[in-house]
Amino acid sequence: MSIARWSETLISTLRDDPQDAEIPSHKLMVRAGLIRKLSGGLYTFMPLGCKALRRVEAIVRQEMDRAGALEILMPALQPREIWEQSGRYDIMGDVMFKLQDRQKRELALGPTHEEVVTLLAAAELKSYRQLPRTLYQIQTKFRDEIRPRFGLMRAKEFIMKDAYSFDRSWDAADESYRKMYEAYLRAFARCGLRVKVVEADTGAMGGQWSHEFMVLADSGEDGIVECDACAYAANLERAERAFPELEPYPDSDKAPEQVSTPNAKTIGQVAAFLKCPPERLIKTLIYNVDGRTVAILAPGDRDVNEHKLARALEARDLALADDETIAAATGGPVGFSGPIGLTIPVYADTALKGLRGAVTGANRVDTHVLNVDLDRDAAIEAWHDICFAENDDRCPRCAAGKLREKRGIEVGHVFKLGTKYTEAFSARFLDEDGQSEAMIMGCYGIGVTRTLQSVIEQSHDEKGIVWPMSIAPYPVAILNLTPGKPDCVEATQTLARELDEAGLDVLIDDRDERPGVKFADADLLGFPIRVVVSERSLAGGNVEIKLRTEKATPVIEKDNAALKIRQIYQDSIKALIL
Ligand SMILES: [Zn+2]
Known part of the structure; x- marks a missing residue:
């Protein structure tokens, strides 16, 4: 992996919250120097932010590959005609960025890719022998938000993983849906994110059935309800309720x-x-x-x-x-x-x-x-059933439970689309009997940039970010408290080299700063493992190891430190696997 030195990298932390930030994760991303704003809804990922983002992407990519999905990369620029063909040009309305090329041909910057991928499937998947297939990409998407806010949560440009499944039958489509659903649960767990899966509305996507993966947070923009007795949970847009028997009013038999x-x-x-x-x-x-x-x-x-x-x-x-x-x-x-x-x-x-x-x-x-x-x-x-479900409504699934309203951040969404797009684009295949049939389609999205910020929204304290080991920009930071002393430099470098050889990314804080500044920055940046090398501990042949999630700062023999850190790292990565 790699060893970085603070003095050679680009990390600028801020003492104060940015003025336009309303929620903890947005404040922390800016204060920790993970992102910098270009203009409303547009952000640059700084070196540490970029590293964390690539880790989320890597986890999502691994889980997609493991589920048998095939990675492709489609153009972000899309011709207007394909949106006309699916009937979504008007439905998308002003949310879609529209532009013209020099020949005055009309184009859109893709907010999603059902049209492009269905055209591709129509051309490439011709026989039942080629089915099922699930294609995915990790790519920048565009949405002309009226009011971008909350940092990466509602941005004009964001990174998504979008996948599309093509099947020969409804049963096979259910199986593809199940695989993606489970891959999503694994991917979010590996990112250290606790999600709640809720039944959701299909909205502009069309189709029949969908689930959202929600991060529960007071700052969430989505309302959801969950049953306090069973597993029922749904987006408020869709949430049902049970209808208890009505008590008649006293004068109910009188004439109007x-x-x-x-x-x-x-x-x-x-x-x-x-x-x-x-x-x-x-x-x-x-x-x-x-x-x-x-x-x-x-x-x-x-x-x-x-x-x-x-x-x-x-x-x-x-x-x-x-x-x-x-x-x-x-x-x-x-x-x-x-x-x-x-x-x-x-x-x-x-x-x-x-x-x-x-x-x-x-x-x-x-x-x-x-x-x-x-x-x-x-x-x-x-x-x-045409009204909103509310707190204390009876659960529609079990007799015992009451519904509770919660707020959530949507980080993933899976849809069973059916044939809406495959009919529109004639994406048909020949079955065993030589009959031509429309493929059954599903689509599946993970907001990659939003997932990254949601982790921080869910995992922080008053001092800063508390990164899960799996996506921390650096799992280990070594704070050399006296960078002017050759002993300390040597001990720091030896440990960093050992960890690097074991496959861990290490950041050395080699700045000529007071210990208090280094400790505060390490807490703000949220490194899961903080190692302190000082003259005092080295005199006893030791270093200090502190986990971001723990209060204790045990000392450990310098020569055993690399082994111990590796063990902590591997154990916490393993604990995130479902
Ligand atoms: Zn229930």
């Missing part, structure tokens, strides 16, 4: 009755005015869904989840209707819509099924209807 509710518009105001709990109110929202107008009913105390709504209605395009459309569809103003007497299709959240004695809008200004029984009084087209 209109009441005046002057100046009460919000759910809170209506509930207060009528002195009834908000969950007894039904809110009626008017939506435009793929060109038609529909009414959506939800419990008064819940928010409609448009991801779930779109999936339930198999909608491509969905948005709240404007005032004019609401007036035309209901005959009443905004804020007083209700399901009774509507001629547009009405869809209701499953939680409302069996609810009697409810309150709804009356489609008249300042008026509500009491004693509503949806089954009796309204024409419900269908019941769907």
Whole structure:
């Protein structure tokens, strides 16, 4: 491996947090001199940051190779036509960087590579004998983020590992998916990252099924729920909930009755005015869904989840209707819509099924209807789970558990895509009977730069980074406290050489600095093993060894140090393997 000397490398640590950094990992990456900002969402990896990044890449590459995936490298520049062909040019919208070449041909900087790889598969994979195949690359991706923030977490340019599987049958595609899923678990574990796997929405990627690999962190941008009793966990965009049997309200058999509710518009105001709990109110929202107008009913105390709504209605395009459309569809103003007497299709959240004695809008200004029984009084087209799951909701998988909301950082995502892209690009193969079939596809991403930062988000203390052994830029730092003394220089160099020969990267802090500065920098930079060589310890024939994760600083005989350090290194690398 290699030996580096601080005095010859480029490490600049900062005492203060950068002003634009909001989360610990971003602050630490800048303070430890791992990255430097060029402009919003664009960063340079400095020597130590680059070393750590290459280690993450190496682990991901090894696990992909081990799972049988084949490494390729596709162009980052992609012609516009292929995005038109998949139907995603408009869906990607302004997130995609677009440009022209000198012949005025339109190009995009790839935010992902389903189009390119499916074209490649269509040309190269022709027979069932060539299947299954999984192709992957580790490459820079581009996204025109409106508001880049959190350092590498939401950057305009980032490194991803993206893989794509091609199979002859749905069963075989499940097997390819399983292999990637397991490779992801191993890769994250080897990076020292604890991840939570959650069920996720397929979003703009399309397809049928997906899982996200989440790092739990308060600073995470994704909401997830997990069951406190079983393994169920899901992204909030997708999370389901169980629907307990409803208790009937006291006056639930009465006929509907209109009441005046002057100046009460919000759910809170209506509930207060009528002195009834908000969950007894039904809110009626008017939506435009793929060109038609529909009414959506939800419990008064819940928010409609448009991801779930779109999936339930198999909608491509969905948005709240404007005032004019609401007036035309209901005959009443905004804020007083209700399901009774509507001629547009009405869809209701499953939680409302069996609810009697409810309150709804009356489609008249300042008026509500009491004693509503949806089954009796309204024409419900269908019941769907279309609201957000919340804290304390019952788990949809087990009877016992309650759901808990958490925050997470998405570091990996696996999708079962099916034939969406292989149909669009005619990626077909001949089966044993000479029949032409579309290949079944999966796609799999790991945010490599984001994984690196997530490790720091999960593994730091008040002094700095606490690197896992596997991805630390240098697993060992030797602090020579008196670089002017030949004895100390010689002991430092001998130990460094022994470790280097054993395959470890070593950084020697040979600066003419006070010990306090060297200790503080070593803690900030997070080297897993810190060795101190000083006149005092050498006088006894010893050096000091301190692990970043431990408080103790045991002394050890100088001549046994290399062996001991090797042992610590190998044990902690082994402990990260699943
Ligand atoms: Zn459960």
